[in-house]
Amino acid sequence: MVSADFLVIGSGIAGLTFALKAAEHGSVAILCKREMQEGNTLYAQGGIASVTNPEDSFASHVTDTLQAGAGLCDPAAVNFVIERGPLAIKNLVANGTNFDKIDASSNYDLAKEGGHSRRRILHSGDSTGAEIEHNLVTCAQAKHPIRVFEHHVAIDLILDKASGEVSGAYALSVENQRVETFAAKITVLATGGAGKVYKYTSNSDVATGDGIAMAHRAGAEIRNMEFFQFHPTVLYHPQEKSFLITEAMRGEGAKLITLAGERFMPGYHPLAELAPRDVVARAIDAEMKKNGDDYVLLDITHQPADFIRRRFPTIYSRLLELGIDITEEAIPVVPAAHYCCGGIVSDLKGRTTLPRLYAIGECACTGLHGANRLASNSLLEALVLGDAAATDAVEQLPLVITNDDPPNWNDLETSVSSEEVLVSHSWDEVRMLMWNLVGIVRSNKRLKYAKRRIDLVNEEVKNYYWNYRITPDLIELRNIITVADLIIGAAIERKESIGLHYNSDYSGTQSMKFHKTSQPNC
Ligand code: FAD
Ligand code: SIN
Numbered sequence: 001m002v003s004a005d006f007l008v009i010g011s012g013i014a015g016l017t018f019a020l021k022a023a024e025h026g027s028v029a030i031l032c033k034r035e036m037q038e039g040n041t042l043y044a045q046g047g048i049a050s051v052t053n054p055e056d057s058f059a060s061h062v063t064d065t066l067q068a069g070a071g072l073c074d075p076a077a078v079n080f081v082i083e084r085g086p087l088a089i090k091n092l093v094a095n096g097t098n099f100d101k102i103d104a105s106s107n108y109d110l111a112k113e114g115g116h117s118r119r120r121i122l123h124s125g126d127s128t129g130a131e132i133e134h135n136l137v138t139c140a141q142a143k144h145p146i147r148v149f150e151h152h153v154a155i156d157l158i159l160d161k162a163s164g165e166v167s168g169a170y171a172l173s174v175e176n177q178r179v180e181t182f183a184a185k186i187t188v189l190a191t192g193g194a195g196k197v198y199k200y201t202s203n204s205d206v207a208t209g210d211g212i213a214m215a216h217r218a219g220a221e222i223r224n225m226e227f228f229q230f231h232p233t234v235l236y237h238p239q240e241k242s243f244l245i246t247e248a249m250r251g252e253g254a255k256l257i258t259l260a261g262e263r264f265m266p267g268y269h270p271l272a273e274l275a276p277r278d279v280v281a282r283a284i285d286a287e288m289k290k291n292g293d294d295y296v297l298l299d300i301t302h303q304p305a306d307f308i309r310r311r312f313p314t315i316y317s318r319l320l321e322l323g324i325d326i327t328e329e330a331i332p333v334v335p336a337a338h339y340c341c342g343g344i345v346s347d348l349k350g351r352t353t354l355p356r357l358y359a360i361g362e363c364a365c366t367g368l369h370g371a372n373r374l375a376s377n378s379l380l381e382a383l384v385l386g387d388a389a390a391t392d393a394v395e396q397l398p399l400v401i402t403n404d405d406p407p408n409w410n411d412l413e414t415s416v417s418s419e420e421v422l423v424s425h426s427w428d429e430v431r432m433l434m435w436n437l438v439g440i441v442r443s444n445k446r447l448k449y450a451k452r453r454i455d456l457v458n459e460e461v462k463n464y465y466w467n468y469r470i471t472p473d474l475i476e477l478r479n480i481i482t483v484a485d486l487i488i489g490a491a492i493e494r495k496e497s498i499g500l501h502y503n504s505d506y507s508g509t510q511s512m513k514f515h516k517t518s519q520p521n522c
Pocket of ligand 1: 009010011012013014015031032033034036037038039040041042043044045046047048049128129152153154155190191192193202203204206207210211244338339360361362363375376377378379380382
């Protein structure tokens with residue numbers, strides 16, 4: 001058994017921000033499914049939104065966030081995160097993160113993305129997440145009270161039966177194929193997103209919604225799962241399954257056109273290519289369906305080649321390797337599942353509804369995003385809440401009385417499966433059904449059908465789960481099923497189209513009965 005004051009599950013921006021602060025006050029164990037840096041943070045391109053320009057204001061960033069959230073944001077969460085942004089950025093920079101500046105001056109080179117009324121996004125070229133993640137990993141590796149367990153897949157939270165408190169987690173060591181017990185005074189879920197629930201996604205392979213599923217099984221409240229954001233422009237290419245083309249490219253004037261060469265966004269929204277993400281994703285989906293095309297094109301060739309190479313170096317080089325010179329030709333793109341706006345209900349201290357359990361980052365639902373996340377607000381939220389949660393957890397630590405002696409994992413009655421194909425088949429089935437039936441455009445009929453199918457797969461996999469020795473694939477499959485079920489349930493409950501949830505049976509009829517965050521554990 002491993003014991004620590006703080007058990008942090010996840011090593012992205014949220015988990016590492018928490019860990020670095022908590023390690024000043026106690027021992028920290030971090031679990032991650034693969035190598036430490038792997039996760040959505042690593043792939044973030046556009047940047048991090050914050051008010052750093054004297055001409056910008058908190059009020060303006062707040063207004064843009066509330067507008068994107070379609071009336072379902074919690075204004076207290078919005079103010080909290082936005083007002084703490086500049087200090088959080090300052091701390092990140094002090095830790096070694098570099099953001100691009102205008103020439104040799106000390107002013108940041110601010111980018112613009114959809115839904116922002118002005119340029120306010122700090123970035124490091126088009127690989128902001130890698131810059132942040134590499135720095136945080138370096139800092140965490142240098143902190144001695146932090147022990148990192150790579151290739152450890154958390155399976156379930158450990159609940160103290162008498163008190164209902166969370167006292168750690170069980171995790172599968174991929175190397176030795178054994179389930180280990182991690183006991184902790186405070187457990188933090190920082191497990192990131194759930195894009196892998198869908199067939200097409202911009203997300204890292206680790207984004208299977210594990211934290212949300214674990215918290216749900218333990219009885220924590222989950223909210224707003226119907227609001228899954230689809231990014232409008234992910235590369236369409238057989239060799240590259242989930243490569244994002246940043247929205248910042250549209251911020252620099254890139255246009256969306258059909259394969260027949262027609263620009264279509266002005267017909268959908270006055271802000272055209274810079275309309276909110278849900279509008280752009282739906283417009284692309286509609287154009288593809290109308291024209292029978294597999295993709296649309298994103299064209300930045302109007303910009304000078306030097307500018308494109310300097311501003312989007314990662315995208316330029318990767319696409320050149322694939323035979324596309326973006327300075328001369330348009331990029332084939334499609335929408336794909338990108339960000340989970342719902343998640344584990346957590347307050348502005350990162351506390352969940354379960355004692356001794358915190359949730360931060362993309363797996364949490366603080367109320368910042370409402371029905372639709374404003375671009376580049378998620379790195380900011382993870383940073384601010386990672387810090388706020390650590391402050392609170394450190395204060396709580398001396399008050400935690402543990403008489404926990406968690407039982408070891410029992411898999412004596414399980415055997416090694418010779419039917420792994422059942423697991424891979426169910427993976428494909430869940431992801432395909434979510435893409436086809438619970439995607440960008442939904443309907444009551446599709447949702448009902450999806451619910452019947454997911455119930456069936458759930459039943460089949462449950463039997464399998466308890467009879468065979470678990471593997472990372474099986475753990476993740478169980479979790480994507482749980483998350484899919486939560487998304488479908490919440491989507492069925494919401495009898496209106498709002499923000500990211502678009503149901504063709506309620507198009508244009510925003511019932512006043514709703515407009516509220518979805519019920520816990522829907
Ligand atoms: P992650 O960085 O995803 O980290 C999750 C961690 O949890 C990983 O270490 C993983 O191994 C671990 N984990 C998960 N499950 C388990 C388990 N069962 N056991 C052990 N460990 C586990 N947002 C912005 O604000 N600006 C952007 O420009 C931007 N660009 C993006 C581009 C892409 C391609 C993507 C996919 C997302 C982008 N986002 C952006 C969203 C943003 O990157 C994420 O919301 C944010 O990085 C999430 O951080 P996190 O710390 O919550 O999770
Ligand atoms: C992007 O760079 O387009 C992604 C930004 C985000 O998801 O916030």
